Every structure is written in C-alpha cells, then in structure tokens.
Amino acid sequence: MRNCKSDNCKDKNSNCSILGSDSLPVQCVGSWAEDKYFYLEKYLNASREARRKFSDRGNAVFIDLFAGPGKCVIRYEDKEIDGGGIKALNRDEAPFNEYYYFDINETNVKALEKRTSKSSNCHIKCGDSNVLINDLVKKLLGYRFNRYHFAYIDPFGPDALKFNTIRELAKLQRMDMLIHFPIGAIKRNIPNWIDKPNNILNEFLGTNKWRDKSNIKMIYDKTYRILVDIYKEQLLSVGYPEGGLKFSEEDILPVVSVKNTKDRDLYALILVSKDIKLAQKIWNSIIKSNLDGQGSLF
Numbered sequence: 001m002r003n004c005k006s007d008n009c010k011d012k013n014s015n016c017s018i019l020g021s022d023s024l025p026v027q028c029v030g031s032w033a034e035d036k037y038f039y040l041e042k043y044l045n046a047s048r049e050a051r052r053k054f055s056d057r058g059n060a061v062f063i064d065l066f067a068g069p070g071k072c073v074i075r076y077e078d079k080e081i082d083g084g085g086i087k088a089l090n091r092d093e094a095p096f097n098e099y100y101y102f103d104i105n106e107t108n109v110k111a112l113e114k115r116t117s118k119s120s121n122c123h124i125k126c127g128d129s130n131v132l133i134n135d136l137v138k139k140l141l142g143y144r145f146n147r148y149h150f151a152y153i154d155p156f157g158p159d160a161l162k163f164n165t166i167r168e169l170a171k172l173q174r175m176d177m178l179i180h181f182p183i184g185a186i187k188r189n190i191p192n193w194i195d196k197p198n199n200i201l202n203e204f205l206g207t208n209k210w211r212d213k214s215n216i217k218m219i220y221d222k223t224y225r226i227l228v229d230i231y232k233e234q235l236l237s238v239g240y241p242e243g244g245l246k247f248s249e250e251d252i253l254p255v256v257s258v259k260n261t262k263d264r265d266l267y268a269l270i271l272v273s274k275d276i277k278l279a280q281k282i283w284n285s286i287i288k289s290n291l292d293g294q295g296s297l298f
C-alpha cells in the first residue's frame, strides 16, 4: 500500500518509490494530470471520423515525445491510470496505425516497452526528443502518400522542449499537436532568466522576444498571456495558418488552462493544427465544455 505523505516519496525520475500493480514503475502525478488525459481523449474521440480516412488505409501516426513509463499513480489517491500514450494506443475507434514514443529515461522506456509489448506497431526510443525528432521527421517525410500525424507533447517543464522540435514536426503536412505549455513553471522561473541572455525560455519559445521592453513590462504586470501570444507568432512562422490557431472568433491561441486546487495555473494545453476548419472547431467545442470549469484563460 502506498503512503504518499509528500513529494519526497518520489524517486529521482519522478516515479513512485513503489511499483505499480503490474510490478512496473509508475509516474507519481497530481490529480490535475487527469485533466490532461480528459482533453487528450476528448480530442481523439471527437476527431475520430476525420482520422478514420487515414487510419483505414494505415496512414495515421501518433507521436509521443515525452512518453513516461505508460502508467501513473495519482498522489494521495492510490489510483493507477494509464498515461496519455497508452490511452491513445488502446483506442478502439479509428486507432492510429503507428506509434512513436520517446523518453530520456531508461527506466521509463523499459517499463513502456513491457506495457506495449502486445502491440507490434510501437516504436520506442530512449533519448532526448529534441535530438531524436530529426530522424523521425526525416523518416516520416519519406512517405509520399498523405498521412495524418498527431503529436502529444507533454514535458515536465520548459527545459525539456525546444521550439526547434516543434519546427521539425511542422515540416509534416498534416500535423496536429497537443502541447503542454508549462505556464506555472515559466512564471516561477522568469526571475532567474531575466538577466541571462541565453536561457531556457528562449529555447522553449524559439525566440528572445519576451525580453523586449514592452513584453517585460507585461510580465512584471503579471500579464503572462504575452508568452502565449509570442508562441502563436512562432507557430505562424513555421507554417501553421492563423485559422488553425484560433480560439473561437478571437485572435488568440486556443488554450485551456489547468489549475491546481489552490486555483494556480499549472499548465495550459494548446491544440495546433493546419486544418483551419475541423480541428479547431472540435478543440474549441471541447475546451468550452470542460471538466469542472477549468477552461478560463489565464
């Protein structure tokens, strides 16, 4: 029986010090991780008919850049749940035909290999996604026919994801991405980065524009929305059309903010698509009818 009294019972990989019921490592998460899975599953469900055109022909590809061990345990609840990559794999309707999973941690990769061992279409690699992505995109660009790609991008924090990786993925024609934008961690760390010309946020956003005078003023005024606006500009610059980055009729990125029990922003989820009609219509309707009113924008 677990006895989660604090974060201290996590191991150095952020996994629970006690193995899961299948005797494999499980990632230790807060209850808010369920919100992420809720939105991921809702989107995969709602977009199934659009995906079916591709999956019926073997052309739907799922990419998970930060896959984890495949299972988590909700801290204090002793509740085990599948991670996002396994949830995507276990879909009955319009399933993906190929799954690519990356994780930098060998323990997680080994656990994920065991948990997916019954599926022959899973390709799992251990390493830095920001490096592994280059070969994967090269391989996927080699297919001449139309394929649909969906990337689930769920890092622990901004240090793990570089905008160059998004730029690589954006080379694929049909490329939807669900991106975990770690706004909480960014807010906490801005004071550490403000005086450093080279810093994690530059790499995460792919630009140092956040350091412009007027933007810094907004950040000091706690208007963090500017960071999401800069991210949107960056996505436009790598070929995502304005219409695929729209929140309803407003001119802002379609984000849903996930908060902790103290109502603090932990992260935002952003859906980006090159499909200017369907994908954003689906996402917009999902984030309006959210879990328990989490959808308000930060």
Ligand SMILES: C[S@@+](CC[C@H](N)C(=O)[O-])C[C@H]1O[C@@H](n2cnc3c(N)ncnc32)[C@H](O)[C@@H]1O
Pocket: 027, 065, 066, 067, 068, 069, 070, 071, 072, 082, 083, 084, 085, 102, 103, 104, 105, 108, 127, 128, 129, 130, 154, 155, 156, 160, 161
């Ligand atoms: C938030 S967890 C992933 C949770 C998982 N997506 C899920 O749905 O259960 C982030 C994962 O990213 C991995 N990671 C951290 N830095 C990485 C990097 N540069 N490349 C690949 N994986 C990385 C960690 O080992 C960790 O398992």
